[in-house]
Amino acid sequence: MNKKIKMIGIAAAFMGTALGIALFQPQMIKTNNAQEPPPEGVAGGEKIQPVSVTPARKMAFTDLLKTQGNLISSNYADVPAKIDGTLEAVFVEEGTRVQANETRLFKTESLKLEKNLEIRRYDHSVAHYGLLVKKAALEQVEADLDKAKTDYDRYKSLQANGTVSSDALEQQESRYRQLLASRKFTQAQIDLAAEQVSQAQTSLEIAQKDLRDAIALAPLSGVVSRRYQEPGEMGGPKSPVIRIEDASTIEVSALIPARYHAQVRPGQTRAVVTVYGRELVRLPVQYKSPTIDSKLRSFEIKCRLDNREGRLAPGAMADIQVIIESREGLGVPQTALVTRKGRQAVFTTDSGEARLVFVETGLETDGWVEVSGQGLGPETPVVTSGQASLDAGMKIRIIKEAD
Numbered sequence: 001m002n003k004k005i006k007m008i009g010i011a012a013a014f015m016g017t018a019l020g021i022a023l024f025q026p027q028m029i030k031t032n033n034a035q036e037p038p039p040e041g042v043a044g045g046e047k048i049q050p051v052s053v054t055p056a057r058k059m060a061f062t063d064l065l066k067t068q069g070n071l072i073s074s075n076y077a078d079v080p081a082k083i084d085g086t087l088e089a090v091f092v093e094e095g096t097r098v099q100a101n102e103t104r105l106f107k108t109e110s111l112k113l114e115k116n117l118e119i120r121r122y123d124h125s126v127a128h129y130g131l132l133v134k135k136a137a138l139e140q141v142e143a144d145l146d147k148a149k150t151d152y153d154r155y156k157s158l159q160a161n162g163t164v165s166s167d168a169l170e171q172q173e174s175r176y177r178q179l180l181a182s183r184k185f186t187q188a189q190i191d192l193a194a195e196q197v198s199q200a201q202t203s204l205e206i207a208q209k210d211l212r213d214a215i216a217l218a219p220l221s222g223v224v225s226r227r228y229q230e231p232g233e234m235g236g237p238k239s240p241v242i243r244i245e246d247a248s249t250i251e252v253s254a255l256i257p258a259r260y261h262a263q264v265r266p267g268q269t270r271a272v273v274t275v276y277g278r279e280l281v282r283l284p285v286q287y288k289s290p291t292i293d294s295k296l297r298s299f300e301i302k303c304r305l306d307n308r309e310g311r312l313a314p315g316a317m318a319d320i321q322v323i324i325e326s327r328e329g330l331g332v333p334q335t336a337l338v339t340r341k342g343r344q345a346v347f348t349t350d351s352g353e354a355r356l357v358f359v360e361t362g363l364e365t366d367g368w369v370e371v372s373g374q375g376l377g378p379e380t381p382v383v384t385s386g387q388a389s390l391d392a393g394m395k396i397r398i399i400k401e402a403d
Contacts (some may be wrong), residue, residue, distance in 0.1 A: 047394070049390055050397050051398060052383070052399060053384060054333050054382060056331065056378060056381075057378055058331070059328070059365070060326065060365070061327055061364070061370045062363065063323070063324040064323060065322040066319070067256055068254065069252050069255075069317070070252070070316070071250050071312055071314050072253055073246055073247050073250065073314045074249040074251050075220060076243065076244060076246065079216055081106070082108075083213055086108070086234055087230070087233050087234070087235045087241065088106075088107045093224065094226065096224045097222070098222060098244060099218060100218055101218070103217065103218040104215055104217060105216040105217065105241070107214055108215075108235050110211060113214055114211060117204075121207075123204075124197070124200035124201055127196040127199070131196070131197050137189070142183065145180065148176040155169045219244070221246060223244070223245055227241070228240050247307055247313070248307055249305070249306065250312050251303065251304050252271075252302065252304075254300070254301055254318075255296065260322075264322070265288075269323065270284055270285065271322045274320075275318045276316065283303040283304070287301065288300075325363070329370040330378065331370055331371065332376075333382075334369050335367075340358075343358050344359050347382065347387045347392075348383070352395060354383070354396050357373045359371040359372060359373035381401065
């Protein structure tokens with residue numbers, strides 16, 4: 001009996017111990033859970049999004065139109081022969097530097113012109129001597145007229161005294177009147193001879209000019225860039241023989257789309273010109289075509305470059321950036337922009353939470369976009385990394401802040 005009671009007591013004690021352990025274990029688990037830190041990116045069961053931010057800033061924005069153009073000489077001349085004829089000689093080569101009104105360029109066949117000049121000189125001499133003959137004849141007529149007038153006056157006195165007959169007086173009067181008419185005729189011949197001398201002088205001057213024109217002189221100072229014709233070929237006013245370019249001043253010519261015609265203002269609009277990787281200063285647009293090409297739907301602009309040092313060569317290609325518009329504005333990095341509800345927006349921070357700001361965008365320069373939005377200003381931090389999965393009100397943690 002005692003042995004049975006003893007076994008029951010041991011079993012009861014064992015069960016009590018097990019029950020105590022079971023009752024105590026949940027208490028231990030609960031205590032351990034309260035002491036462990038939450039997983040990374042979670043606060044009180046709420047996700048925390050790591051982001052990078054960049055301050056918005058005031059900056060200059062430009063609307064650039066990129067195109068290509070050509071370098072051309074501002075001053076050039078295609079020089080033709082002034083008269084028709086065979087080219088007798090060409091005195092310059094491509095690359096020859098010439099001086100205006102001094103350097104001989106080429107010569108047109110001159111034998112015919114020399115002969116023509118001789119003929120015109122002869123004609124002028126004949127006309128001149130013909131005038132002298134007429135003047136001498138006038139002197140003779142004047143002398144005869146003076147004698148006839150004296151005789152006529154004397155016969156009138158004698159006839160009044162009855163010394164001579166009326167018939168004799170009439171003969172003297174007739175002779176006097178004939179000499180008056182002869183004087184008029186001779187004077188008219190002198191006037192005609194004078195006109196013939198003038199015509200001969202004009203023809204002589206033309207012949208002299210034609211002979212001078214047989215040798216063409218450079219119309220401007222510069223360099224011979226083209227030699228179109230060679231000796232033995234036919235020259236004439238419609239066929240240029242030599243091209244001269246003054247490369248001290250270069251123009252950049254380019255075609256740009258018609259829609260920019262109203263926005264380009266000569267003297268105000270500027271362009272950045274790059275030639276073979278060398279960027280030149282910002283140049284004002286000097287010329288804008290007043291019309292738009294109906295086929296190409298474009299118009300020409302020109303900028304002028306000082307090339308007195310000769311570093312640029314006509315015919316080279318240039319990269320051109322026309323500054324259509326330039327202004328100051330608030331900018332954010334292009335990467336900060338997101339689309340929400342079909343609109344452009346950026347995220348900013350507000351007490352550790354993401355705040356969504358809808359924005360209006362403008363010009364873009366060097367990866368920055370002009371924006372305007374409520375609450376945005378210079379130095380406002382905008383999220384530039386991690387924003388793709390952000391929503392307004394989400395908890396954020398800044399892991400990197402750009403300068």
